[in-house]
Amino acid sequence: LVKQYEAFAEASRTVLGIPDDAFSAIKKQITREEVRAITLAKLRLCHDMVLWDIGAGSGSVSIEADHLMPNGRIFAIEHNEQYQDFIRDNLRKFQSRHVTVVEGEAPACLELLPDPDRVFIGGSGGSLWSILEVVDQRLAVGGRVVVNAITLDTLAATSEFLENAGYAVEVTSVNIARTSPTTDYKMFEAFHPVFILVADKQ
Amino acid sequence: LVKQYEAFAEASRTVLGIPDDAFSAIKKQITREEVRAITLAKLRLCHDMVLWDIGAGSGSVSIEADHLMPNGRIFAIEHNEQYQDFIRDNLRKFQSRHVTVVEGEAPACLELLPDPDRVFIGGSGGSLWSILEVVDQRLAVGGRVVVNAITLDTLAATSEFLENAGYAVEVTSVNIARTSPTTDYKMFEAFHPVFILVADKQ
Amino acid sequence: LVKQYEAFAEASRTVLGIPDDAFSAIKKQITREEVRAITLAKLRLCHDMVLWDIGAGSGSVSIEADHLMPNGRIFAIEHNEQYQDFIRDNLRKFQSRHVTVVEGEAPACLELLPDPDRVFIGGSGGSLWSILEVVDQRLAVGGRVVVNAITLDTLAATSEFLENAGYAVEVTSVNIARTSPTTDYKMFEAFHPVFILVADKQ
Amino acid sequence: LVKQYEAFAEASRTVLGIPDDAFSAIKKQITREEVRAITLAKLRLCHDMVLWDIGAGSGSVSIEADHLMPNGRIFAIEHNEQYQDFIRDNLRKFQSRHVTVVEGEAPACLELLPDPDRVFIGGSGGSLWSILEVVDQRLAVGGRVVVNAITLDTLAATSEFLENAGYAVEVTSVNIARTSPTTDYKMFEAFHPVFILVADKQ
Numbered sequence: 001l002v003k004q005y006e007a008f009a010e011a012s013r014t015v016l017g018i019p020d021d022a023f024s025a026i027k028k029q030i031t032r033e034e035v036r037a038i039t040l041a042k043l044r045l046c047h048d049m050v051l052w053d054i055g056a057g058s059g060s061v062s063i064e065a066d067h068l069m070p071n072g073r074i075f076a077i078e079h080n081e082q083y084q085d086f087i088r089d090n091l092r093k094f095q096s097r098h099v100t101v102v103e104g105e106a107p108a109c110l111e112l113l114p115d116p117d118r119v120f121i122g123g124s125g126g127s128l129w130s131i132l133e134v135v136d137q138r139l140a141v142g143g144r145v146v147v148n149a150i151t152l153d154t155l156a157a158t159s160e161f162l163e164n165a166g167y168a169v170e171v172t173s174v175n176i177a178r179t180s181p182t183t184d185y186k187m188f189e190a191f192h193p194v195f196i197l198v199a200d201k202q
Numbered sequence: 203l204v205k206q207y208e209a210f211a212e213a214s215r216t217v218l219g220i221p222d223d224a225f226s227a228i229k230k231q232i233t234r235e236e237v238r239a240i241t242l243a244k245l246r247l248c249h250d251m252v253l254w255d256i257g258a259g260s261g262s263v264s265i266e267a268d269h270l271m272p273n274g275r276i277f278a279i280e281h282n283e284q285y286q287d288f289i290r291d292n293l294r295k296f297q298s299r300h301v302t303v304v305e306g307e308a309p310a311c312l313e314l315l316p317d318p319d320r321v322f323i324g325g326s327g328g329s330l331w332s333i334l335e336v337v338d339q340r341l342a343v344g345g346r347v348v349v350n351a352i353t354l355d356t357l358a359a360t361s362e363f364l365e366n367a368g369y370a371v372e373v374t375s376v377n378i379a380r381t382s383p384t385t386d387y388k389m390f391e392a393f394h395p396v397f398i399l400v401a402d403k404q
Numbered sequence: 405l406v407k408q409y410e411a412f413a414e415a416s417r418t419v420l421g422i423p424d425d426a427f428s429a430i431k432k433q434i435t436r437e438e439v440r441a442i443t444l445a446k447l448r449l450c451h452d453m454v455l456w457d458i459g460a461g462s463g464s465v466s467i468e469a470d471h472l473m474p475n476g477r478i479f480a481i482e483h484n485e486q487y488q489d490f491i492r493d494n495l496r497k498f499q500s501r502h503v504t505v506v507e508g509e510a511p512a513c514l515e516l517l518p519d520p521d522r523v524f525i526g527g528s529g530g531s532l533w534s535i536l537e538v539v540d541q542r543l544a545v546g547g548r549v550v551v552n553a554i555t556l557d558t559l560a561a562t563s564e565f566l567e568n569a570g571y572a573v574e575v576t577s578v579n580i581a582r583t584s585p586t587t588d589y590k591m592f593e594a595f596h597p598v599f600i601l602v603a604d605k606q
Numbered sequence: 607l608v609k610q611y612e613a614f615a616e617a618s619r620t621v622l623g624i625p626d627d628a629f630s631a632i633k634k635q636i637t638r639e640e641v642r643a644i645t646l647a648k649l650r651l652c653h654d655m656v657l658w659d660i661g662a663g664s665g666s667v668s669i670e671a672d673h674l675m676p677n678g679r680i681f682a683i684e685h686n687e688q689y690q691d692f693i694r695d696n697l698r699k700f701q702s703r704h705v706t707v708v709e710g711e712a713p714a715c716l717e718l719l720p721d722p723d724r725v726f727i728g729g730s731g732g733s734l735w736s737i738l739e740v741v742d743q744r745l746a747v748g749g750r751v752v753v754n755a756i757t758l759d760t761l762a763a764t765s766e767f768l769e770n771a772g773y774a775v776e777v778t779s780v781n782i783a784r785t786s787p788t789t790d791y792k793m794f795e796a797f798h799p800v801f802i803l804v805a806d807k808q
Contacts, residue, residue: 015270016218017243034374037243038236041219068217068270152583152590152777156762159388168383171758172236173390173799175377175579175781177597179556181370181402186361186556188375190594193581193779200383354575354785354792358560373556375597377579377781379799381758388758392796395577395783419674420622421647438644438778445623445643472621472674563792572787576640577794579781585774585806590765592779604787 013095015067016040018060024089025058031122031148032191034176040064042146042172042198043118047071052116054106054131055123059087059099066096074098075113079105079125107134115140121147121158128154132161139201147197155195167199215297217269218242220262226291227260233324233350234393236378242266244348244374244400245320249273254318256308256333257325261289261301268298276300277315281307281327309336317342323349323360330356334363341403349399357397369401417499419471420444422464428493429462435526435552436595438580444468446550446576446602447522451475456520458510458535459527463491463503470500478502479517483509483529511538519544525551525562532558536565543605551601559599571603619701621673622646624666630695631664637728637754638797640782646670648752648778648804649724653677658722660712660737661729665693665705672702680704681719685711685731713740721746727753727764734760738767745807753803761801773805 020033031039039061045051048071053062056076065074076099078084087101102109107130115138124131135145145162149155155171162169173195177188222235233241241263247253250273255264258278267276278301280286289303304311309332317340326333337347347364351357357373364371375397379390424437435443443465449455452475457466460480469478480503482488491505506513511534519542528535539549549566553559559575567573577599581592626639637645645667651657654677659668662682671680682705684690693707708715713736721744730737741751751768755761761777768775779801783794 012248014246014248017246033243034240034376037239041235041239044216044219046214046216150591152592152761152765155758156765159758159762169381169388170383171381171388171390173379173779173781174236175581175594175779177375177579177594179371179373181372186371186373187554188373188556188597190579190581190596192594193592352793354559354563354794357556358563361556361560375577375579377577377783377796379781379796389756390758390799392781392783392798394796395794416652418650418652421650437647438780441643441647442640445639448620448623450618450620573785573792574787575785575792575794577783578640581779583775583777585776590775590777592777 013067016064018064018094022093023058023060024086024093025060030058031060032176034178035148035174035191035194035196036060036064038172038174038196039120039146039148040068042196043120044144045069045072045118049073049117050114051075052110052113052119052135053077054119054121055125056087056101057083057122059090059101061120061122062087062099063090063094063096066099069098072098073100073114075100075102077102077104077106077109079103107131110134110138117143119143119145121145124154128157129161132158136165136201141201143201145199145201147199149195149197150192155197158197162197162199167201170198172196172198215269218266220266220296224295225260225262226288226295227262232260233262234378236380237350237376237393237396237398238262238266240374240376240398241322241348241350242270244398245322246346247271247274247320251275251319252316253277254312254315254321254337255279256321256323257327258289258303259285259324261292261303263322263324264289264301265292265296265298268296268301271300274300275302275316277302277304279304279306279308279311281305309333312336312340319345321345321347323347326356330359331363334360338367338403343403345403347401347403349401351397351399352394357399360399364399364401369403372400374398374400417471420468422468422498426497427462427464428490428497429464434462435464436580438582439552439578439595439598439600440464440468442576442578442600443524443550443552444472446600447524448548449473449476449522453477453521454518455479456514456517456523456539457481458523458525459529460491460505461487461526463494463505465524465526466491466503467494467498467500470498470503473502476502477504477518479504479506481506481508481510481513483507511535514538514542521547523547523549525549528558532561533565536562540569540605545605547605549603549605551603553599553601554596559601562601566601566603571605574602576600576602619673622670624670624700628699629664629666630692630699631666636664637666638782640784641754641780641797641800641802642666642670644778644780644802645726645752645754646674648802649726650750651675651678651724655679655723656720657681658716658719658725658741659683660725660727661731662693663689663728665696665707667726667728668693668705669696669700669702672700672705675704678704679706679720681706681708683708683710683712683715685709713737716740716744723749725749725751727751730760734763735767738764742771742807747807749807751805751807753805755801755803756798761803764803768803768805773807776804778802778804
């Protein structure tokens with residue numbers, strides 16, 4: 001009976017494109033739905049992959065990835081306790097099936113996780129370089145790393161590390177602005193630019 | 203036996219994020235993968251919806267939508283014969299299951315199609331206003347129209363029509379630039395800005 | 405003696421590029437220095453032109469235009485009293501020579517002004533259409549109108565009016581983001597997109 | 607007599623905002639007029655400064671800077687012979703008064719020039735680091751360097767050098783798209799994003 005209900009829920013659920021304000025989150029910090037959509041596309045997920053979501057924040061990327069991977073295993077890594085609460089709220093709300101919250105600090109907490117096919121880094125809490133070292137060791141050949149950088153410092157460091165490690169690196173600069181359907185005038189509000197770095201292990 | 207092969211193919215296939223150059227298309231005209239990802243997210247597809255893809259071009263939106271809707275019915279409407287060939291090539295290549303090519307000109311050819319839950323307009327061949335009239339008649343309450351406008355004229359006309367018809371309208375301005383992983387220097391190539399208009403029938 | 409002092413001040417003064425925070429203004433509403441620079445370039449000012457600055461706000465465009473036109477006559481039109489105070493503060497601060505504050509509402513207050521060679525519309529207070537009608541009547545052939553639109557509504561209406569009136573219209577979409585030199589990390593803050601419409605009377 | 611003609615020419619000449627296609631140049635490589643306007647504003651020129659324009663290309667920045675500095679001394683440094691021809695054509699066409707073409711490679715050719723108040727680097731021909739070293743030695747305290755970077759590599763290297771040398775560094779990301787007044791439909795053509803780095807010697 002529960003199973004049938006779940007199947008029904010899944011069929012009538014949006015597969016991709018959860019609006020920003022549907023998530024429990026700090027409103028100004030959430031990855032915007034447009035950036036999240038590009039990020040998910042860049043991750044090139046298959047049905048049964050292992051995804052590490054490092055610096056998961058509100059968990060929005062993990063939750064949408066879960067919708068795309070019927071047999072995936074997703075690890076939402078977050079050490080900020082307030083954010084962990086947001087993630088748990090959101091996992092419940094969106095009935096996520098295959099997302100595990102990892103409460104701890106990367107890279108230390110990555111040790112016990114299965115090797116990833118895909119890694120998304122949305123935040124690194126000051127340990128970017130050592131996280132990239134572990135990611136590089138654990139990621140299989142053919143695997144892919146996606147990093148959303150909002151500072152030039154993160155962009156430059158990530159790019160330098162991954163190019164030196166022999167990855168093919170592509171950067172997409174994303175400038176998005178959006179009008180609100182609730183105001184009379186269509187005035188654009190700009191979101192902060194994001195650089196989405198994609199690196200393939202060859 | 204065929205069925206098992208298909209299931210295997212599906213499991214190992216990328217769910218979202220086909221690179222631009224994997225499609226048969228006129229290279230300069232294809233909807234870029236980043237814009238396509240946002241468009242698909244804005245369509246808020248569920249598992250079993252009916253999607254009209256008007257001005258389907260190379261069929262890239264239909265094909266990625268097919269991956270997202272296990273029980274969807276997608277109609278790729280295109281009257282340009284060269285583009286129809288591209289669509290058929292791409293449907294074969296990506297083993298699309300539920301996409302029907304509609305060879306004809308909108309809005310005339312829309313008459314025989316089932317009512318849509320979602321409508322994407324990527325091109326209108328000069329008949330924008332009459333297409334929007336038919337879309338408005340046929341779309342169910344709660345349905346959604348997404349229009350990718352590359353001219354201010356299309357943006358202004360679509361916006362005017364849908365607001366007058368009582369839809370809640372949101373516009374996202376998308377400015378994307380991308381470096382190439384094959385060059386030594388990471389120089390950004392900008393894609394033409396796209397305005398993604400989303401309208402909900404209330 | 406005064407004259408010498410002035411000449412000295414002029415020589416050591418920045419000709420173009422006053423930083424945003426040097427102006428008395430409502431911080432979030434000032435035309436950003438990058439947008440102002442483009443606006444001034446689009447105005448194609450000569451040494452002795454008449455410029456109407458309609459909806460002058462803090463007066464920043466008038467003040468920088470004054471630096472560019474040794475024999476210009478600039479009319480900063482603003483009906484908001486708080487903004488008029490800002491303009492007067494700024495005119496004093498930057499020793500503007502040829503800027504007249506016009507306290508009143510356009511288009512009514514335009515009647516007594518000399519015919520313009522250039523018109524900049526930064527705000528229209530809901531009277532856009534009637535302002536454009538007067539501008540069109542008074543602007544000489546070869547004259548130029550520049551409009552900074554932050555809403556699609558203003559952009560579409562201005563574009564429609566001026567194209568119907570036979571002007572050659574060009575629109576520049578400007579997406580700017582800037583890091584702060586005072587923070588440790590170089591994180592970009594995006595400014596709201598502006599559409600700069602340029603129209604030449606033929 | 608000549609003097610009067612010049613004075614007349616100056617008065618009726620556009621002070622700022624030369625359109626791109628008025629310059630002799632390789633069309634795809636010219637600094638776009640919007641980017642040029644921001645660059646000039648960021649240079650914060652005064653009437654009598656010394657400006658080094660390193661990698662002058664078509665000379666467009668030097669020529670517009672000359673219009674802004676009645677007593678300036680501008681050195682347009684360019685080692686590509688084809689570009690040198692473009693510069694000379696453009697200097698003649700726009701009756702530049704104070705621009706000297708320096709035919710040679712930076713940093714070697716900088717030795718004989720007077721110390722700069724402002725330095726603009728539009729291209730570095732692979733010698734970025736050694737150019738920055740000379741610029742840093744020669745620039746007075748209170749001086750300013752502006753660099754237009756079109757690659758992340760240039761942006762990261764310039765930023766690293768100048769921050770380590772104690773400069774206050776600001777980066778502006780500029781995404782511009784423009785419609786053409788000669789087409790029926792207003793479709794935006796995007797220009798490649800430029801990062802304008804500004805550094806103040808303290």
